Amino acid sequence: MAGIYRSTRYVLQNAFGSRSLPGAVRFYSQKPDPAPLINVDVDSKTGVATVTMNSPPVNTLNTPFLNEMGGVIKELEKNKTRGLILTSSSNSVFSAGLDIMEMYKAPRDQMAVFWTTLQNTWLSLYRTGIPTVAAINGHAPAGGCLLALSCEYRVMVGPKFTIGLNETQLGIVAPPWFLICMREAVGPRQTELALTSGKMFTATEALNIGLVDQLVSNKEEALAEAHKFIARFAKIPPLARKLTKEFTRQEGIKYMEEKMLDDLETFVDVASSPSAQKGMEMYLEALKKKST
Numbered sequence: 001m002a003g004i005y006r007s008t009r010y011v012l013q014n015a016f017g018s019r020s021l022p023g024a025v026r027f028y029s030q031k032p033d034p035a036p037l038i039n040v041d042v043d044s045k046t047g048v049a050t051v052t053m054n055s056p057p058v059n060t061l062n063t064p065f066l067n068e069m070g071g072v073i074k075e076l077e078k079n080k081t082r083g084l085i086l087t088s089s090s091n092s093v094f095s096a097g098l099d100i101m102e103m104y105k106a107p108r109d110q111m112a113v114f115w116t117t118l119q120n121t122w123l124s125l126y127r128t129g130i131p132t133v134a135a136i137n138g139h140a141p142a143g144g145c146l147l148a149l150s151c152e153y154r155v156m157v158g159p160k161f162t163i164g165l166n167e168t169q170l171g172i173v174a175p176p177w178f179l180i181c182m183r184e185a186v187g188p189r190q191t192e193l194a195l196t197s198g199k200m201f202t203a204t205e206a207l208n209i210g211l212v213d214q215l216v217s218n219k220e221e222a223l224a225e226a227h228k229f230i231a232r233f234a235k236i237p238p239l240a241r242k243l244t245k246e247f248t249r250q251e252g253i254k255y256m257e258e259k260m261l262d263d264l265e266t267f268v269d270v271a272s273s274p275s276a277q278k279g280m281e282m283y284l285e286a287l288k289k290k291s292t
């Protein structure tokens with residue numbers, strides 16, 4: 001089994017194409033798609049990129065989306081972008097997390113490609129030397145919360161949106177690297193309490209436990225505060241900043257570097273188990289009922 005996963009990873013690692021940014025201008029990532037999944041807008045004065053997830057209806061994280069996100073981060077690093085602000089084009093959802101359709105009734109090799117892409121893209125975002133901020137302008141359950149936690153600073157639009165790692169509510173388990181990200185933000189006690197119950201926090205609750213750093217009342221304010229956070233690093237030498245970030249995040253980085261294949265195998269085994277499949281089926285039904 002590990003052989004399949006290793007060759008899958010090889011293919012994926014070589015699948016991130018690259019293309020030069022024509023200076024500080026707007027560009028769309030990866031494929032010349034008339035409806036890109038992610039828009040990137042680089043401010044010509046500050047060099048800060050606003051990366052807008054634009055995969056309606058709820059920015060689910062599936063393989064094409066994650067590949068595109070990985071490509072975007074690579075491009076921004078190559079172009080020495082001054083900051084990355086992650087936000088959503090939706091008025092109510094930051095990201096609904098992993099696309100359950102990538103896990104539900106999916107063949108094991110498809111699940112493996114999906115998870116490997118997630119692992120690689122997560123690691124790129126989590127460890128990038130570029131200062132990162134999540135401007136959370138909508139609900140951020142599960143993988144949506146992970147995306148926000150992988151950034152260095154979180155500004156959330158309140159009070160009506162929610163955020164959290166709700167996996168246990170679905171009968172699935174947040175892997176250790178999700179948990180490490182949560183623990184880095186809120187500490188071990190709050191992490192255990194939150195994850196064992198799969199709690200979704202209101203924006204105010206999230207602020208109170210340190211899951212987010214700031215509350216604002218709309219997206220424009222969120223973006224303005226995100227720019228302010230990035231401006232703090234104007235006079236900090238980038239290499240010193242990057243290495244300090246790597247040292248601070250070494251537990252998560254080390255976990256992924258050393259345990260990537262074990263994590264992958266566990267994921268495929270757990271996600272394809274009858275009980276996880278049943279849980280996903282019931283959850284999907286509940287989502288569908290809710291939306292009709």
Ligand SMILES: CCCCCCCCCC/C=C/CC(=O)SCCNC(=O)CCNC(=O)[C@H](O)C(C)(C)COP(=O)(O)OP(=O)(O)OC[C@H]1O[C@@H](n2cnc3c(N)ncnc32)[C@H](O)[C@@H]1OP(=O)(O)O
Pocket residue numbers: 057058060092093095096097098099100101139141142143144166167172173174175176263266267270271284287288290291
């Ligand atoms: C070593 C141990 C290792 C263990 C490994 C175990 C492996 C397990 C994997 C663990 C990780 C999981 C992380 C995840 O991210 S799982 C996904 C969790 N996501 C959610 O719970 C969010 C579900 N969605 C919502 O709550 C709501 O959609 C929303 C985000 C609050 C938005 O609500 P809104 O009313 O605006 O929109 P709708 O609910 O009507 O949704 C619109 C359509 O989108 C579909 N949808 C929503 N979320 C998902 C999703 N995550 N995946 C796939 N599809 C989704 C929804 O069904 C609607 O579809 P429809 O229009 O066709 O009805």
